[in-house]
Amino acid sequence: MSTSVTPRVYFQNVWDSLYTTFAGMKITGKYLMQKPITVQYPDERLPIPDRYRGIHYLEQEKCINCLACARACPIDCIEMDAIRHGKELEWVLFTLDYQKCMFCELCVYPCPKDCIHMGTEFAFVSYDRSEFNHDLLSYRGMSREARIRKREADIKKAEKEAAKALKAAAAAEAAAAEEGDEG
């Protein structure tokens, strides 16, 4: 609004304020009728690109505890440890500290078995800092199946050995008896 008041300016001001108001209302009215562009976040999500660098996931069966990813990490946020039992690994820990991690993806490239990946999950909320030291292991030690197989194998082996020992004892007894007969 201009402050110098001639009749022309006065009525121009009146017209301008009305016209600009209606022009503005036209624009906002257009947006009012439009479908909202936001999504109802927790229920629906925008599509995430395939190469999005979110929270890691680990294919634990493939991992050989070679520490290549931990060495590649520029801020040393990966910690891993496992005990080897023959061909099977008993996992102690595989943690990734998301307080430090900068999602650079450098841990993914050196993996010889291609078992650590960047996932698409990005929501990682916690009431406690310690939970950001995220455990990537989906299970501790051997898999359940492996443990069952191992236990079954152990039982079978023990049975076999017991049977063998029984047989050997029986054979020894028989041999002793034969010897006694002869003597």
Added chain:
Amino acid sequence: MIHSSLLASSGGNVFSSLLQGVAPEGVPIWAISLGAAFLGVGILVAFVSLVAMFSVWLERKVSAHIQCRYGPMYVGGWHGWAQTIADGVKLLLKEDLIPLGADRPLFMLAPAIVLGAIFGALVALPLAPGFFFADVDMGLFLILAFSSLTTIGVVMAGWASNSKWSLYGAMREAAQVVAYEIPLGVSLFVPLMVAGTFSLTEASAAQSGWFGMHWFIFQNPFMLPAFIIFFIAALAETKRAPFDLPEAESELVAGFMTEYSGIRWSFFFMEEYAAMFLMSAVGTIFFFGGYHSPLTAMFPESATSGVLYQLVCAGTIIVKSFAGVFVMMWLRWTLPRMRIDQVMSMGYKYLTPLALACVLGAAIWETIFTGDSL
């Protein structure tokens, strides 16, 4: 007319005649009047709360959709309709804070005055030909007087808060209301000249007729500018954007409400939305046909005393008023806030002279073309 017969029966409102019908023999008339008053107040409080609740929800939805958002979507299921109830419960449970340096009695009195004034103003509002809390001859006068009484509460709140933000907000409110009371009242002279009455029930009743052809807005060419002036002044009166200087949140935190919290704060909030509804209803009654619509015009003359007709009338006026509230919200989310000097110059230099010009034009028009209303 129906309401005059109701009035004649007991000298009270629709509730007293209702109570008279059900009360046993021997109940004194003052008891019935008192009961009717309490019943009316209860219904009024419930009505204001419902209006405020719906308006807050509507405001959030309108603002959200203008900004291409959804707004509240979860509480209550359908588009977050119960969000305001949840907010109300939250506000009730909040700590009741009073600043140490505040003037305690005034601080506690201010929200009550603000809300009480708006209840007082709504008393004169007729919802249907036979449904009003009080049929006041000077209804419009009463409404304008009560709605400027809210300013006292706002100034009181600003002063008692002992905060610079609150005081600035209160000063602005006082200056703004003084400036805009004049065009608000003067622009209403134009429909008053056509109606020939201050009573809202009579003004509404005068606008019956098929498809709104008797609405005051079509009666003479000065009605539309008068309505625009009335609407702008009503925006300023109800502290709505672009005139929300008393609570300018980007400069004054929350203006006169800065130090308020919890339920006291929500009183101011309720007052704002009730005042919006009230101003829209006054605009509806004096420009857009009151409770008359094509729907009510379809009722035969014999059915106009029935309950259904009253309900349709009440629905009509509520829908029309909420249309006005919606436009107020639309404007709020369209226009930026004005500067205080712009507000003052608009009120004194533009709206007041233009409103007076409208009154003069309408008076001349009425004298020449009808000649009987003056």
